[in-house]
Amino acid sequence: MNTLLKKSVNFNIESNFRGIFLENESLKDKTTFKIGGNATFFAQPKDEKSLLYLLKVAKENSVPVFILGGGSNLVISDDGIDALVISTLDLNFCKLKSDTLSCGAGCTIKSITEFCINNSISGLENFAGLPGSCGGAVFMNARCYDISVSDVLKSVKYIDFSDLTLKEYIFDSKDWDYKKSPFQSGDKFIVEVNFKVRKGRKNDIFDKAESYITDRELKGHFKYPSAGSVFKNNRSFGKPSGKIIDEVGLRGFSVGDAQVAPWHGNFIINTGSATAMDVKKLVEHIQKNVQEKTGFLLECEIIFTDSLSEK
Numbered sequence: 001m002n003t004l005l006k007k008s009v010n011f012n013i014e015s016n017f018r019g020i021f022l023e024n025e026s027l028k029d030k031t032t033f034k035i036g037g038n039a040t041f042f043a044q045p046k047d048e049k050s051l052l053y054l055l056k057v058a059k060e061n062s063v064p065v066f067i068l069g070g071g072s073n074l075v076i077s078d079d080g081i082d083a084l085v086i087s088t089l090d091l092n093f094c095k096l097k098s099d100t101l102s103c104g105a106g107c108t109i110k111s112i113t114e115f116c117i118n119n120s121i122s123g124l125e126n127f128a129g130l131p132g133s134c135g136g137a138v139f140m141n142a143r144c145y146d147i148s149v150s151d152v153l154k155s156v157k158y159i160d161f162s163d164l165t166l167k168e169y170i171f172d173s174k175d176w177d178y179k180k181s182p183f184q185s186g187d188k189f190i191v192e193v194n195f196k197v198r199k200g201r202k203n204d205i206f207d208k209a210e211s212y213i214t215d216r217e218l219k220g221h222f223k224y225p226s227a228g229s230v231f232k233n234n235r236s237f238g239k240p241s242g243k244i245i246d247e248v249g250l251r252g253f254s255v256g257d258a259q260v261a262p263w264h265g266n267f268i269i270n271t272g273s274a275t276a277m278d279v280k281k282l283v284e285h286i287q288k289n290v291q292e293k294t295g296f297l298l299e300c301e302i303i304f305t306d307s308l309s310e311k
């Protein structure tokens with residue numbers, strides 16, 4: 001691991017780049033699970049020009065790129081990520097143009113929800129309380145309280161890794177499904193998301209958003225570090241994955257400091273210093289037990305970075 005450091009690529013960031021650029025940077029605290037090793041290179045560009053510059057140098061030097069949003073759906077490998085990890089969090093503008101809300105990919109869902117409340121914009125309330133960035137939510141096609149991102153999406157601006165040009169994707173329903181987006185092919189860097197919205201009453205928007213946040217708090221979403229639901233739900237199984245895991249008696253089961261939340265079968269929590277390996281072993285244990293007892297193979301929703309190939 002971390003062999004790229006030995007390559008000593010010169011990103012020459014002084015003249016061409018605005019933002020943060022670090023070597024051998026810890027990623028643990030940049031995720032909601034608080035798990036993972038270091039990034040060989042870590043950058044947080046402040047604008048699109050700096051992002052394009054980084055991508056160009058990475059491509060010229062065959063340095064793989066990994067895109068980090070809010071880190072709320074990730075299990076970063078204990079060995080870290082031997083790549084240029086680019087955080088989107090400073091690409092975070094938010095502006096309204098009639099019935100379209102345009103957000104930089106790094107805008108957190110929290111900041112978007114607050115912007116919507118302050119400006120009486122309705123349409124995105126169901127996502128209040130969802131951790132992470134809007135780029136990550138589009139990539140994952142996040143789903144909250146019966147609404148998926150694909151239900152409120154108009155278009156997406158992205159950088160195509162093949163030729164490093166800026167392109168626009170116009171929403172087409174046939175490209176989307178439950179927790180599936182056309183961005184999961186991994187060859188696009190989302191830079192801007194355009195949501196369809198409408199004018200609403202400020203108090204109604206606030207009340208609705210608050211009710212979802214409170215519901216998440218009551219369900220124990222934020223009690224311990226986690227990456228949210230571990231497994232996707234599969235309609236053909238007839239019940240949610242969390243219920244299936246409860247019924248096979250795995251609530252509270254742990255491997256190291258990774259534990260199936262005692263109050264929620266589909267959450268794995270980090271009770272102290274869990275490693276990615278603990279989480280992996282626990283996931284495999286759950287899948288094996290559930291399959292033996294029910295015949296169902298649960299599909300992971302959380303992403304293990306060691307099973308990805310970086311761009």
Ligand SMILES: Cc1cc2nc3c(=O)[nH]c(=O)nc-3n(C[C@H](O)[C@H](O)[C@H](O)COP(=O)(O)OP(=O)(O)OC[C@H]3O[C@@H](n4cnc5c(N)ncnc54)[C@H](O)[C@@H]3O)c2cc1C
Nearest residue numbers: 069070071072073132133135136137139142143190227228
């Ligand atoms: C307490 C808790 C509750 C949760 N509740 C829900 C829920 O109700 N519904 C739900 O669907 N999910 C839920 N999640 C999971 C998670 O919050 C979502 O999947 C979220 O949308 C991920 O966004 P992120 O910015 O954190 O992405 P990250 O975790 O940073 O990244 C996820 C993936 O997206 C890619 N990516 C991120 N940004 C970009 C970009 N700009 N361009 C291209 N690729 C990109 C990354 O490379 C990675 O492969 C929950 C998580 C937690 C911790």
